[in-house]
Amino acid sequence: MKFQELLSESARAMRFSAIRRMSAVIERPGIISFAPGQPSPETFPVADFDRILKRAVAEEAAGAFQYILTRGYSPLLEAVADYARRKGMDSHPAERMLTEGSQQGLDLVSRVLIDPGDVVLCEAPSYVGALSAFRAARARMVSVQLDEQGLDLEDLRRQYRACRDAGHRVKFLYVVPNYQNPSGITHTLERRAGLLEVAHELDLLVVEDDPYGDVYFDQPPPPTLRSLDHDGRVLYLSSFSKILAPALRTAFVLGPETLLAKLEIAKQAADLCGSGLSHRVVLACLREGLIDAQKERIRPYYRDKCKAMLDALAREMPEGVSWTHPTGGLFVWLRLPEGRDAEALLEAAVAEGVAYVPGSPFFAEDDTGLNTMRLTFAREDVPKIEEGVRRLARAIRA
Numbered sequence: 001m002k003f004q005e006l007l008s009e010s011a012r013a014m015r016f017s018a019i020r021r022m023s024a025v026i027e028r029p030g031i032i033s034f035a036p037g038q039p040s041p042e043t044f045p046v047a048d049f050d051r052i053l054k055r056a057v058a059e060e061a062a063g064a065f066q067y068i069l070t071r072g073y074s075p076l077l078e079a080v081a082d083y084a085r086r087k088g089m090d091s092h093p094a095e096r097m098l099t100e101g102s103q104q105g106l107d108l109v110s111r112v113l114i115d116p117g118d119v120v121l122c123e124a125p126s127y128v129g130a131l132s133a134f135r136a137a138r139a140r141m142v143s144v145q146l147d148e149q150g151l152d153l154e155d156l157r158r159q160y161r162a163c164r165d166a167g168h169r170v171k172f173l174y175v176v177p178n179y180q181n182p183s184g185i186t187h188t189l190e191r192r193a194g195l196l197e198v199a200h201e202l203d204l205l206v207v208e209d210d211p212y213g214d215v216y217f218d219q220p221p222p223p224t225l226r227s228l229d230h231d232g233r234v235l236y237l238s239s240f241s242k243i244l245a246p247a248l249r250t251a252f253v254l255g256p257e258t259l260l261a262k263l264e265i266a267k268q269a270a271d272l273c274g275s276g277l278s279h280r281v282v283l284a285c286l287r288e289g290l291i292d293a294q295k296e297r298i299r300p301y302y303r304d305k306c307k308a309m310l311d312a313l314a315r316e317m318p319e320g321v322s323w324t325h326p327t328g329g330l331f332v333w334l335r336l337p338e339g340r341d342a343e344a345l346l347e348a349a350v351a352e353g354v355a356y357v358p359g360s361p362f363f364a365e366d367d368t369g370l371n372t373m374r375l376t377f378a379r380e381d382v383p384k385i386e387e388g389v390r391r392l393a394r395a396i397r398a
């Protein structure tokens with residue numbers, strides 16, 4: 001059978017992630033890896049998970065293994081509402097839902113909002129998993145410039161108008177305002193306020209993706225867009241993957257009731273419901289104060305590693321190389337001199353014994369950001385981070 005001919009238009013538009021394609025190269029033994037976009041397993045509170053799971057089984061037996069409501073395990077939904085309220089984000093029950101990670105939230109948002117050819121405005125660079133979800137829904141993705149303060153608001157206006165003048169329908173703006181993956185950039189309070197003003201002016205829905213807001217090193221980031229918004233135009237996603245562990249696949253969406261009603265139906269079609277077992281674990285972590293203890297634990301853990309990377313970059317990198325200075329999250333974004341190609345450099349870097357992710361797949365448009373790369377400090381310990389940066393500098397100089 002000619003299976004290729006059976007594929008839907010949207011399957012034809014799907015691409016293998018460039019990052020996954022590279023994983024064969026970057027996961028060789030002996031390599032110091034700045035590549036994976038994962039929290040460190042050293043931070044996962046495994047003993048607590050073990051205790052909580054044993055207790056759930058002892059107390060609830062088969063009940064803990066049943067289907068749950070599509071929107072999620074009700075006690076966790078209520079606990080999440082409190083959790084969000086403490087960050088200045090009130091919500092009615094009809095305005096919230098749990099998802100299987102924020103990645104599912106992004107996929108459902110794409111299904112509910114995007115018709116083929118609709119425009120999604122994205123940061124340049126942007127989270128590659130979101131780009132994949134938008135691409136699968138056959139969105140037309142358009143980049144808006146990002147600098148160390150946040151989104152370039154003039155460029156936002158410009159790109160919006162250009163799309164509108166070309167007859168395209170702009171459906172929403174997608175942003176990761178805290179310690180963005182991949183750049184590590186955090187939007188300042190002024191830019192957040194300005195972004196919301198522009199969104200109001202253009203009557204634009206904002207999708208705010210915030211898995212890293214609690215992973216700050218010293219000072220918390222400015223308030224979320226959703227908490228600053230008085231217009232009801234922000235759909236907010238956050239996740240427990242980076243604070244507790246990704247395998248719990250537990251995240252949440254807060255947003256306008258009309259959209260949440262459709263997201264619920266889309267989720268029902270996708271998986272009927274999430275895992276009640278995971279939801280019980282997250283609930284216990286919230287009720288017992290473990291989440292707060294986790295946040296206190298991971299902040300100095302990642303802060304020290306990030307500092308080691310930034311210090312090593314300052315010591316080792318040749319002239320013409322620049323990088324971001326994150327104050328939270330897991331990533332540093334490095335820019336080689338114009339004309340250099342980070343993908344072509346990867347082979348030499350791997351030969352030196354260090355790996356990273358070339359930056360180009362993080363851009364909505366092809367052949368953009370060729371001279372950029374994402375480095376994570378999450379995986380390796382401090383001596384390996386220092387050695388890895390030395391190796392990377394050698395590869396760049398060669």
Ligand SMILES: Cc1ncc(COP(=O)(O)O)c(C=O)c1O
Binds near residue numbers: 101
């Ligand atoms: C910006 C951003 N959004 C969403 C996700 C998805 O996270 P999860 O599905 O584990 O909640 C990630 C994961 O790395 C991310 O970096």
